[in-house]
Amino acid sequence: MKLTILIHCPDQSGIISSVTHFVHEYKGNIIYLDQHVDKEAGVFFMRLESEFENEIDISFFKQSFEKNLAQNYKMKWSLHRDGEKPKMAIFVSKYNHCIYDLLSRYHSGELLVDIPFIVSNHQDLKYIADQFQIPYYHIPVTKQTKTLAEEKQLELLKEYNVDFIVLARYMQILSSKVIDVFPKRIINIHHSFLPAFAGAKPYHAAFERGVKIIGATSHYVTAELDAGPIIEQDVTAVSHSHSIKDFISKGRDLEKIVLSRAVQLHVARKTIVYNNKTVIFS
Amino acid sequence: MKLTILIHCPDQSGIISSVTHFVHEYKGNIIYLDQHVDKEAGVFFMRLESEFENEIDISFFKQSFEKNLAQNYKMKWSLHRDGEKPKMAIFVSKYNHCIYDLLSRYHSGELLVDIPFIVSNHQDLKYIADQFQIPYYHIPVTKQTKTLAEEKQLELLKEYNVDFIVLARYMQILSSKVIDVFPKRIINIHHSFLPAFAGAKPYHAAFERGVKIIGATSHYVTAELDAGPIIEQDVTAVSHSHSIKDFISKGRDLEKIVLSRAVQLHVARKTIVYNNKTVIFS
Amino acid sequence: MKLTILIHCPDQSGIISSVTHFVHEYKGNIIYLDQHVDKEAGVFFMRLESEFENEIDISFFKQSFEKNLAQNYKMKWSLHRDGEKPKMAIFVSKYNHCIYDLLSRYHSGELLVDIPFIVSNHQDLKYIADQFQIPYYHIPVTKQTKTLAEEKQLELLKEYNVDFIVLARYMQILSSKVIDVFPKRIINIHHSFLPAFAGAKPYHAAFERGVKIIGATSHYVTAELDAGPIIEQDVTAVSHSHSIKDFISKGRDLEKIVLSRAVQLHVARKTIVYNNKTVIFS
Amino acid sequence: MKLTILIHCPDQSGIISSVTHFVHEYKGNIIYLDQHVDKEAGVFFMRLESEFENEIDISFFKQSFEKNLAQNYKMKWSLHRDGEKPKMAIFVSKYNHCIYDLLSRYHSGELLVDIPFIVSNHQDLKYIADQFQIPYYHIPVTKQTKTLAEEKQLELLKEYNVDFIVLARYMQILSSKVIDVFPKRIINIHHSFLPAFAGAKPYHAAFERGVKIIGATSHYVTAELDAGPIIEQDVTAVSHSHSIKDFISKGRDLEKIVLSRAVQLHVARKTIVYNNKTVIFS
Structure with a gap:
């Protein structure tokens, strides 16, 4: 099972560490991570792909991400499951x-x-x-x-x-x-x-x-x-x-x-x- | 001795033939010829490089070109001798x-x-x-x-x-x-x-x-x-x-x-x- | 009526002049001419597009081109009429x-x-x-x-x-x-x-x-x-x-x-x- | 004060999380992080730039990095201080x-x-x-x-x-x-x-x-x-x-x-x- 997470939020210290730690706790293996900071605008961007050995409860994952990370860092974020075909x-x-x-x-x-x-x-x-x-x-x-x-x-x-x-x-x-x-x-x-x-x-x-x-x-x-x-x-x-x-x-x-x-x-x-x-x- | 000739004039039939014939009469060997016609504007452009075995009288060549070709076809043209260094x-x-x-x-x-x-x-x-x-x-x-x-x-x-x-x-x-x-x-x-x-x-x-x-x-x-x-x-x-x-x-x-x-x-x-x-x- | 002529032959003086003169005699207006000389190999290449106001007799044109130009300059050449669709x-x-x-x-x-x-x-x-x-x-x-x-x-x-x-x-x-x-x-x-x-x-x-x-x-x-x-x-x-x-x-x-x-x-x-x-x- | 860290090591779960956590503990703000995994070779690569508000003890940082991270993950790594001019x-x-x-x-x-x-x-x-x-x-x-x-x-x-x-x-x-x-x-x-x-x-x-x-x-x-x-x-x-x-x-x-x-x-x-x-x- 593979998830892609897109994030942007006000730039501040510790975001990458927090997010990778969060994914790690769900036993996710990060296979792609790229980030960018727009210094003028003070905004942090990140894209992360993670593979999970076991099926995880997506809605619980989302809830937890929102509560533990997104609210804290004022993130706008989205999560996409591999294989979803957009119309x-x-x-x-x-x-x-x-x-x-x-x-x-x-x-x-x-x-x-x-x-x-x-x-x-x-x-x-x-x-x-x-x-x-x-x-x-x-x-x-x-x-x-x-x-x-x-x-x-x-x-x-x-x-x-x-x-x-x-x-x-x-x-x-x-x-x-x-x-x-x-x-x-x-x-x-x-x-x-x-x-x-x-x-x-x-x-x-x-x-x-x-x-x-x-x-x-x-x-x-x-x-x-x-x-x-x-x-x-x-x-x-x-x-x-x-x-x-x-x-x-x-x-x-x-x-x-x-x-x-x-x-x-x-x-x-x-x-x-x-x-x-x-x-x-x- | 090598000459480069640049020409532009109203487009009409016979220009290339006339110019190459002229150069040929001076025993010039054309080593480069490219031409372009701007059809919208009706303008003909040509660049020609020619090598001459013998030294030719440039001012006479110019006079003759002006009289026999340029005036006839209403050309704007310039002639450059190889090796001239512009300032x-x-x-x-x-x-x-x-x-x-x-x-x-x-x-x-x-x-x-x-x-x-x-x-x-x-x-x-x-x-x-x-x-x-x-x-x-x-x-x-x-x-x-x-x-x-x-x-x-x-x-x-x-x-x-x-x-x-x-x-x-x-x-x-x-x-x-x-x-x-x-x-x-x-x-x-x-x-x-x-x-x-x-x-x-x-x-x-x-x-x-x-x-x-x-x-x-x-x-x-x-x-x-x-x-x-x-x-x-x-x-x-x-x-x-x-x-x-x-x-x-x-x-x-x-x-x-x-x-x-x-x-x-x-x-x-x-x-x-x-x-x-x-x-x-x- | 439009013809495209492709030519290559041993490089020598006078080819462009001769070919353009030939086309001109058939009342062709040259709308494209590009040539190239491979100096190492001593070979001249030319591509020429010409428009003819009146329909001309292609087979006669070809015969005449072959006899008056191609043989003289040892040309390999081909002539293509506009609108022919290759298979x-x-x-x-x-x-x-x-x-x-x-x-x-x-x-x-x-x-x-x-x-x-x-x-x-x-x-x-x-x-x-x-x-x-x-x-x-x-x-x-x-x-x-x-x-x-x-x-x-x-x-x-x-x-x-x-x-x-x-x-x-x-x-x-x-x-x-x-x-x-x-x-x-x-x-x-x-x-x-x-x-x-x-x-x-x-x-x-x-x-x-x-x-x-x-x-x-x-x-x-x-x-x-x-x-x-x-x-x-x-x-x-x-x-x-x-x-x-x-x-x-x-x-x-x-x-x-x-x-x-x-x-x-x-x-x-x-x-x-x-x-x-x-x-x-x- | 700015440090650049280059790392490569066998790919495994948790590296990014560990490294970013380590830098975070030294109050480093990560301003650049890019990573790459060569899946065929099973090797993880990372480049990280971090700014530190206060001067830190580099040799202590290095020792600690080596002991707590590098040995654990079998990293080959190097650390470069901003402004060093190579010869x-x-x-x-x-x-x-x-x-x-x-x-x-x-x-x-x-x-x-x-x-x-x-x-x-x-x-x-x-x-x-x-x-x-x-x-x-x-x-x-x-x-x-x-x-x-x-x-x-x-x-x-x-x-x-x-x-x-x-x-x-x-x-x-x-x-x-x-x-x-x-x-x-x-x-x-x-x-x-x-x-x-x-x-x-x-x-x-x-x-x-x-x-x-x-x-x-x-x-x-x-x-x-x-x-x-x-x-x-x-x-x-x-x-x-x-x-x-x-x-x-x-x-x-x-x-x-x-x-x-x-x-x-x-x-x-x-x-x-x-x-x-x-x-x-x-």
Whole structure:
């Protein structure tokens, strides 16, 4: 039996010692521990994986952890049991490279999630959902219908008990009505190395500026557009010889890899969000 | 005898054929030819290196090229003879990593320039100029003395017949009085992947934003701050575990390599500036 | 109408001038020209794209090119008309990441080929062929049946008039009987930065050696294992904290992207093989 | 007062808890803790930085650590006090880029070491030693004089109480007579991404093989040539258009940065060597 514990709390002396001692008393063998201190903010972060030879009483463990450690150190913490598969909804529009990448990883057992459904404002990618036999909900979005559309989306998300959402090049901006229900649980891919070229048409803007490097950024969605906590970024070299079409084509490879990496990090409980930034454990 | 020709002109059919034919008639053997067409702007760019078995009359070659080709195709062009060493002035402030990198390349014969002098608004780096036996002019700059300081700089630049200027982490903003005298001939290094984090304290801004990649950008200086044509960029990965101090330290390595690469490209006549962008030949 | 011409021949003066003049006479507008001279080998390489306003007589153009240029300069050359889709066969074994990446690009129109069939020595990936509705031939290979299996493969390749083969993590070594029929037309992906870790289990060998970088290499297949001309390579950082399983997982992303890039370069006629090396045009 | 502790020992339950508890009892505040378990080898590694408000008795701390923890867990461990500057000798031959990079970092206070002397088998770089006012010992090495030369080197190393040696493109192979005296304390830079192209002339071999990526590797020197534990590697892209001279020029930038990074990691006590591999703490 394996447990992963994520903690953050005000920095102070003795936390690691206390937590490892606690785990030790339950006969847990720590197989991974990484910690980080944000000195400016005075916050301590920790991720710990522990194996237990014998089955332990999780709810008792949790109660005891809360009472003996969490309250004392003012921790925000979460505990995850190995093998739990989170439910992940995918939102797409018309581009297929990100969803293909996610679904092929899912289908081959590399991405350990359940995918209850795919939502799109277009019919275009239904054939991919069909290829992978995943329910596909076509919910058109116009200025007029956006409120209604988001209500339908929220219903679906609730009905299927969705844990987190991946915007796999979903070209719509979510309103706070959706974002507030899934704080730090909506992952977007933006096709630039943020904060450069936030907003629409980043490849066009990059081409216009004459940059020698283009990038992609995966981040948690917040109310402010393209300004949420960054999970993962990558870049590739370009030159004057590349057209906007080339930028888009090269960018596709970045986008899908960066998004999939970010999703994997989220699923593996390796991310903590704090002060609009992320701590990403290795 | 080797000549390098740089050309740009309105795109039209037959240019390559005409130019190569012309060089061929002078018994030149083309050892390098690269061309680029900016289709949006309708502009043709070409770089050509040619070896001539016999010494040719350069001024006659130039006259003939101008009359038979350049006027016909409305070319802007330049011709460079192999072995000409451009005169490069270095402006610094207090950081030593970029100037050390440039001078060690210069000293070992890797960077084929003459360096008539180094200018600084501080005394701090005089010892490096002394190490390499290069004249060092200390010209302090304050709000009040800036105009006067730039006049002194221009005098020096004129006196030593300087071809181009390298701002090797010179922390002052040049006024258009200097820039206008050296259009497309002042190379700056900015410590971010532009256009992200233009202006002051880019590492602090990058840290604040929580990016996972930091970069450096070398560009030609124009009137608008950090907005000139980009010559070279590079990036390196960072994580939550890096402090601003770490960003600065990692950034130093980027800055010096990116600046030196840009200077090398300029010296090798591999850059053409057009529409606030660069064509960088390989 | 657009033509792409690939040329290599002994280096000598006047080739570019002659070829561009020739194209010009057919009222072709050169939209891309890149050339390379291997000085050690004394060989000239050129790739040229030209647009023709009017439809031209290709066979006449070819005849004339051969007679007036190719014979004179002892050129090996090929001419490709825009829009021709080469026929690409895919060989796989049990890993699905590379084939998924190729097929999703194919399906979205990013990869301009026809895929007449997929061959595998296992049944495992038939479901993917079915997802994309491509014929799947299961041809088991054992020591005893290898000769027979390759005969079947060659029959299929001939029947479908295949132009080139992609080994998308096909875990079998092809004999010269197949290789000789497709010289410079079989593309393999090897999961290391060759020449390091050629042969079996490169990730295990990389882990054992304690490298800080792992890579993937796509190359044309020759008689000698993993020693053919390299088309494309890429790498990613690893550390002591990564297990062999992590290497394999990170490697998957490299393999699929590197293989797909190599296939794209081949399809776009941007590769020339010479002296067991490649010239890759931009 | 700040202490850094490096530990490795057979993996078992309770180590982190015990060590952090021990430090806690001395009123140490742990500001950095990272650990790694090599599961195959069954070995536990840990690096810990701790700040102590009050001055503590180091020798008593060490004794107590040894008695209460190290013996119990069979630890190999070391303790380093902040601010100790190790003594680093530099061996060079004729290339100046690595030594310039090291000395400019040293001179600007970025590299916190003492450099008692530079040794070379040639006179060529004496001028750099003079620039930085560091003693330069010219010890020629021929087949006949190698034994004698190494004896002189060892005398110097002993006389100056040198802690570790950096081979900054020292083109000689050290015999085990020197290596045995500085186990895991000689850092070399090899100009290839090892294990590819070990031995002499790696850029020529890389060019011959037609690779698309070249690299540099810094490693601890062991008896077997270019086969010691790797500390740091980096690579850069090349193409058919680059000559061997270009490889060498691009390689220089890699070599100097990779070597300097490795030296910095060693000086910061972030490396542990085990089973011919390294654990590199972040």
